[in-house]
Amino acid sequence: MLVFAYNCKKSQVSEVPLLVSLAVKNTAATTVDTGGNISSEGSSSIISRGVCWSVKQNPTIKFKDSTTVDGAGVGIFNSIISGLMLGSTYYIRAYATNGAGTGYGNQVSAIISATIPNVSTLAVSAISETDISSGGTVSRDGGSAVFARGVCWSTSKNPTTGDSFTSDGSGDGSFSSVVSNLTPDAVYYLRAYATNTIGTGYGTERTFSTGKLLVKDKDGNFYHFVSIGSQVWMTENLRSTRDRDSTTIPLADNSTTWSNQINPGYCWYNDDEIANKNRYGALYNWYAASSGKLCPTGWHVPSDAEWTTLSTFLGGESVAGGKLKEIGVLNWTVPNALASNLSGFTALPGGYRTDSGIYSNIGNYGNWWSTTPALTNVANYRYMYYGNGTITKSFVNLKYGLSVRCLKN
Numbered sequence: 044m045l046v047f048a049y050n051c052k053k054s055q056v057s058e059v060p061l062l063v064s065l066a067v068k069n070t071a072a073t074t075v076d077t078g079g080n081i082s083s084e085g086s087s088s089i090i091s092r093g094v095c096w097s098v099k100q101n102p103t104i105k106f107k108d109s110t111t112v113d114g115a116g117v118g119i120f121n122s123i124i125s126g127l128m129l130g131s132t133y134y135i136r137a138y139a140t141n142g143a144g145t146g147y148g149n150q151v152s153a154i155i156s157a158t159i160p161n162v163s164t165l166a167v168s169a170i171s172e173t174d175i176s177s178g179g180t181v182s183r184d185g186g187s188a189v190f191a192r193g194v195c196w197s198t199s200k201n202p203t204t205g206d207s208f209t210s211d212g213s214g215d216g217s218f219s220s221v222v223s224n225l226t227p228d229a230v231y232y233l234r235a236y237a238t239n240t241i242g243t244g245y246g247t248e249r250t251f252s253t254g255k256l257l258v259k260d261k262d263g264n265f266y267h268f269v270s271i272g273s274q275v276w277m278t279e280n281l282r283s284t285r286d287r288d289s290t291t292i293p294l295a296d297n298s299t300t301w302s303n304q305i306n307p308g309y310c311w312y313n314d315d316e317i318a319n320k321n322r323y324g325a326l327y328n329w330y331a332a333s334s335g336k337l338c339p340t341g342w343h344v345p346s347d348a349e350w351t352t353l354s355t356f357l358g359g360e361s362v363a364g365g366k367l368k369e370i371g372v373l374n375w376t377v378p379n380a381l382a383s384n385l386s387g388f389t390a391l392p393g394g395y396r397t398d399s400g401i402y403s404n405i406g407n408y409g410n411w412w413s414t415t416p417a418l419t420n421v422a423n424y425r426y427m428y429y430g431n432g433t434i435t436k437s438f439v440n441l442k443y444g445l446s447v448r449c450l451k452n
Contacts, residue, residue, distance in 0.1 A: 057085050057086070058086040059139075059141060059145060060089055060092075061085065062081040062082060062092075062138075062148045063137065065079055065151075067151055072129075073129060074127070075124050076123055077124065077135055077151065078094065078119065079094065079139070080137075080148075081116075083117070084141060086142070086143050087141040088142075092139040093111035093112045094110070094111050094113075094124065094136065095109055095111075095135070095136055096136075098131055100134045104145060110138075129186025129187075130155065130186025130187050135151050136150050136151075157185050157187040157240070159239065160185045160238070161183040162182070162237040163246045163247060164178075164235040164249050165178040165179055165235065165371050166278065166384065167267065168278075168321065169253075169257055169264075169267055169279070172253055173223070173224055173225045174222065175225070176219060176220065177222065178373060179194065179218060179237070179371070180216065180217040180218075180235075180371035180372065180373060181217075185239050188239060189215060189237045190238060190239065192210075192218055192238070193208055193210050193218070194209050194233055194235050194236065195236055196231050202248075203245070208236065209222065219373065227254030227255075228254035228256060229253050258277065260282075260283040260339045261285040266279050266449075272356035273352070274356075276388055276449070276450055277448055280324025281325060281337070281447040282320050283337070286337055287336050287339055292307050293307065293309075294310065295328075296310055301396065304328060304330070307337075308328045309328070309444070311326070323374075323392075323393035323446070324446055326396050327444060327446075327447050329441040329443070342452065344412060344414050345414070345448070346414050346415050347414075347436070350423075350434075353367075364428075364432045364434035365381035366383055367389075368383075368384060368389075368432075369382065370383060375406060376407050380429065390409045392405060392408055393446040394407070394410070395408065395444055396443065396444030408427070408428055410425070411445060412424050412445045417438035423438050424436075424438065
């Protein structure tokens with residue numbers, strides 16, 4: 044007897060989808076346009092499709108933060124990948140998933156070209172008649188490491204590193220710069236710069252003056268000033284230890300002395316003059332701020348109404364704070380939200396001292412006295428915060444230590 048055996052199993056077909064990856068196109072900055080074309084859904088319906096990418100070859104959908112999801116079904120689909128790193132090469136594959144598993148298309152690549160760095164210029168602060176401090180913040184290196192950074196300046200607009208410049212390290216982040224031996228009674232233009240292998244990026248141009256174009260207090264400190272609407276404000280917090288009639292303001296560096304003070308007094312944050320005087324200025328109690336003689340001749344501590352005039356001109360309290368705050372995070376805590384310093388006021392976060400003598404919130408809050416009382420033992424002031432773009436009116440005990448900004452008479 045002859046026995047014939049037959050294999051009745053059907054020929055195997057692809058269980059996972061079949062597809063190809065589309066070529067990369069429209070590469071712009073850190074975004075690319077790609078996708079896939081699914082020719083067969085495989086053994087069951089497609090439940091998801093998209094692309095996956097990596098700086099390593101043959102990427103998979105293992106990492107969800109490097110995967111798009113672009114619908115379901117067969118045919119051509121489009122995928123947009125954003126947030127890629129400058130100066131990197133990425134490998135991309137289309138994928139499609141059904142009940143049996145995931146199929147991948149061919150690998151394509153995208154080269155994200157490096158660019159010049161992105162840098163912003165910090166405010167200029169006067170150190171003397173001929174010396175200033177400034178700096179910058181490198182927010183993006185452009186995909187190529189920053190090997191030189193600093194500030195450049197000239198008496199002509201749009202200075203470059205072909206003019207005078209400082210060298211202040213390398214890498215991204217914030218940096219400080221000191222410019223010395225400037226010509227007295229001159230107007231200068233200054234920009235931060237950062238250089239990588241692609242080229243040099245420049246920050247916003249700052250204008251500053253030297254010599255007679257500055258305000259001088261009785262201690263010999265110099266201050267820049269700026270016109271904002273109908274007002275002229277100093278662009279730095281006051282740091283004088285004497286009134287304009289040369290009267291010495293008592294230094295209250297002891298907590299008990301501070302809390303018992305009912306006459307004019309001042310201090311340096313954390314009792315650290317070296318670290319905080321030139322940067323944030325002094326903290327004064329209200330008795331000093333309201334004495335009528337704290338600011339240099341021709342200047343005064345603003346009233347509550349004058350603070351309102353400032354914020355109204357800048358669009359109201361809800362947006363004025365951002366236009367007043369110094370940009371960057373060299374002095375302010377990250378993220379220093381909505382800071383543009385469009386006004387040139389350059390608000391700094393000097394913190395405060397409580398009526399019991401405790402120091403708090405330097406870098407987080409900037410707080411400035413008005414001369415206007417609110418209720419018994421309290422007076423109005425304004426504050427700004429690193430987490431938003433508002434300037435807020437409030438009131439606080441007269442024994443608190445706050446910053447002072449002088450307004451021209």
